[in-house]
Amino acid sequence: MIAFDYIRPGDAAEALQAAAERPGARFIAGGTNLLDLMKLGIERPRHLVDIGGLDLRTVSETPDGGLRIGALVSNAELAAHPLVRDRYPVLSQAILAGASGQLRNKATTGGNLLQRTRCYYFYDPASPCNKREPGSGCAALGGFNRIMAILGTSAHCIASHPSDMAVAMRALDARVETRLPEGTTGDRKLDTLYRLPGTTPHIEHTLAPGELITAVLLPPPVPGRHHYRKVRDRASYAFALVSVAAVVAVEDGRITQAALAFGGIGTMPWRDRAAEELLVGATPGQDLFERCADAVLARAQGHGGNDFKIPLLRRTLVACLTDLTEDAR
Amino acid sequence: MPWIEADESVPLTLSVNGVSHHLDVDARVTLLDALREHLQLTGTKKGCDHGQCGACTVLVNGRRINSCLSLAVMHRADEITTIEGLGTPDALHPLQAAFVETDGFQCGYCTSGQICSAIGMLDEWRAGWPSHAGAGAGPARTIDAAEIRERMSGNLCRCAAYPRIVEAITRYAAGEGAEA
Numbered sequence: 109m110i111a112f113d114y115i116r117p118g119d120a121a122e123a124l125q126a127a128a129e130r131p132g133a134r135f136i137a138g139g140t141n142l143l144d145l146m147k148l149g150i151e152r153p154r155h156l157v158d159i160g161g162l163d164l165r166t167v168s169e170t171p172d173g174g175l176r177i178g179a180l181v182s183n184a185e186l187a188a189h190p191l192v193r194d195r196y197p198v199l200s201q202a203i204l205a206g207a208s209g210q211l212r213n214k215a216t217t218g219g220n221l222l223q224r225t226r227c228y229y230f231y232d233p234a235s236p237c238n239k240r241e242p243g244s245g246c247a248a249l250g251g252f253n254r255i256m257a258i259l260g261t262s263a264h265c266i267a268s269h270p271s272d273m274a275v276a277m278r279a280l281d282a283r284v285e286t287r288l289p290e291g292t293t294g295d296r297k298l299d300t301l302y303r304l305p306g307t308t309p310h311i312e313h314t315l316a317p318g319e320l321i322t323a324v325l326l327p328p329p330v331p332g333r334h335h336y337r338k339v340r341d342r343a344s345y346a347f348a349l350v351s352v353a354a355v356v357a358v359e360d361g362r363i364t365q366a367a368l369a370f371g372g373i374g375t376m377p378w379r380d381r382a383a384e385e386l387l388v389g390a391t392p393g394q395d396l397f398e399r400c401a402d403a404v405l406a407r408a409q410g411h412g413g414n415d416f417k418i419p420l421l422r423r424t425l426v427a428c429l430t431d432l433t434e435d436a437r
Numbered sequence: 438m439p440w441i442e443a444d445e446s447v448p449l450t451l452s453v454n455g456v457s458h459h460l461d462v463d464a465r466v467t468l469l470d471a472l473r474e475h476l477q478l479t480g481t482k483k484g485c486d487h488g489q490c491g492a493c494t495v496l497v498n499g500r501r502i503n504s505c506l507s508l509a510v511m512h513r514a515d516e517i518t519t520i521e522g523l524g525t526p527d528a529l530h531p532l533q534a535a536f537v538e539t540d541g542f543q544c545g546y547c548t549s550g551q552i553c554s555a556i557g558m559l560d561e562w563r564a565g566w567p568s569h570a571g572a573g574a575g576p577a578r579t580i581d582a583a584e585i586r587e588r589m590s591g592n593l594c595r596c597a598a599y600p601r602i603v604e605a606i607t608r609y610a611a612g613e614g615a616e617a
């Protein structure tokens with residue numbers, strides 16, 4: 109780990125000022141991803157702004173009936189929160205399917221959104237990686253790529269986004285509230301927080317330097333059944349090979365509402381609205397679900413070691429939709 | 438608090454097992470290394486140093502975390518409990534005693550992490566926190582093996598003493614220790 113200057117501000121204004129003062133400064137929240145990468149020399153911040161002392165730890169209802177989740181709310185507290193369990197169970201389920209009890213106690217909402225890929229080559233400083241060292245090449249393309257993405261990839265990077273929480277938040281149409289060094293605030297859909305790798309896989313999100321995530325906002329809950337289904341190499345404490353977050357409602361034998369997001373398969377937490385539109389208004393059934401999977405996978409591309417994700421996602425999605433609609437048919 | 442420059446050491450008070458310790462450390466020192474190398478509290482173990490094994494588990498304000506993925510300077514205001522704070526060789530914590538009774542280990546390297554983790558885990562259980570195993574468990578006096586396995590999955594045991602670890606925790610949880 110290279111040496112860094114350190115500051116622990118008492119409030120958001122001080123944190124923003126500190127980050128603006130020293131260009132290249134990084135926020136550290138739980139530290140469970142950033143410190144891991146700093147120890148390996150993959151992240152090399154020279155200035156660390158510890159935001160652990162900021163008052164961003166509350167979950168509260170918004171006037172419109174939605175939920176405001178402070179950026180420092182721990183993954184464990186969020187998954188256990190009664191309003192989350194009651195109104196957004198897919199979010200609670202997704203968080204609980206990730207990491208370990210210890211990590212969830214430390215990991216924060218903002219940090220989880222911005223955690224970096226678990227691509228082995230990104231983690232190995234001896235390998236070329238366009239994300240870690242722009243222009244050096246992508247070792248995953250011709251290498252072991254079992255865990256890599258099949259959607260949203262480019263000739264420069266096929267690393268998958270590892271978050272479970274963010275997948276559920278995409279299905280729930282979450283928004284990200286920020287504050288900028290100039291004192292202004294930002295509000296964007298989670299959909300636009302992430303960037304596809306394209307030719308610049310090292311640029312992963314749309315936050316400006318020194319822009320602080322202060323909260324995640326969920327809209328009022330939509331009616332429907334919720335389910336997060338994760339497939340992985342062991343029963344617990346493993347990243348997703350593929351995962352599906354689904355919120356589906358059926359009325360009088362027809363699907364009236366469908367939100368679907370996917371983990372493990374995309375270079376960002378994935379959502380496919382065309383596949384959702386196919387479901388709405390239709391009668392649930394195997395045929396329909398297969399066509400929905402066709403739509404999600406239309407542009408999917410395997411790279412050898414991860415070809416299996418294409419049929420695996422299909423089966424996982426069909427199983428998930430079957431579970432959610434079974435007794436409503 | 439102003440910036441601490443990279444070449445300066447950080448004066449710091451850490452409260453560990455009810456005792457305040459004054460330290461002067463590099464900002465890069467993790468909580469784990471502060472405990473082991475600076476305070477000679479070597480009961481907490483370093484397995485992977487990357488959040489993957491749970492050997493370094495300690496309780497911070499009663500909640501279990503991986504001390505390897507946290508900086509000591511981030512814990513000035515916290516109350517830290519390590520295995521040394523739970524029991525002593527002469528006065529074992531009831532969960533330590535349960536591990537001895539059930540042979541809940543072989544080499545013992547993971548054990549202090551298992552025990553600190555289980556203490557935190559049972560608090561979470563009593564608070565009604567859900568898990569992937571039950572996804573919606575409420576408060577309860579007893580916890581079953583499937584819940585223990587899922588909730589303890591962040592603690593690896595290289596000797597694979599898992600069946601006895603689950604048994605030790607089950608015994609302790611069923612006894613009065615878990616109700617305290």
Ligand SMILES: Cc1cc2nc3c(=O)[nH]c(=O)nc-3n(C[C@H](O)[C@H](O)[C@H](O)COP(=O)(O)OP(=O)(O)OC[C@H]3O[C@@H](n4cnc5c(N)ncnc54)[C@H](O)[C@@H]3O)c2cc1C
Nearest residue numbers: 137138139140141142206207216218219220271272321488
């Ligand atoms: C062994 C292991 C297994 C894991 N398994 C899973 C899993 O199965 N599923 C899963 O989803 N995750 C998993 N994780 C990842 C874990 O969820 C993340 O490490 C965690 O959520 C990151 O949160 P943090 O607060 O610790 O982030 P930090 O490490 O503090 O920060 C991460 C990044 O976010 C930035 N940041 C943090 N907060 C803010 C903010 N408020 N505003 C702007 N920028 C900010 C930081 O600058 C940094 O770039 C695992 C991690 C480990 C070590």
Ligand code: FES
Nearest residue numbers: 484485486491505
């Ligand atoms: S040493 Fe901390 S988790 Fe392995």
Ligand code: FES
Nearest residue numbers: 543545594595596
């Ligand atoms: S007893 Fe040896 S690692 Fe668990």
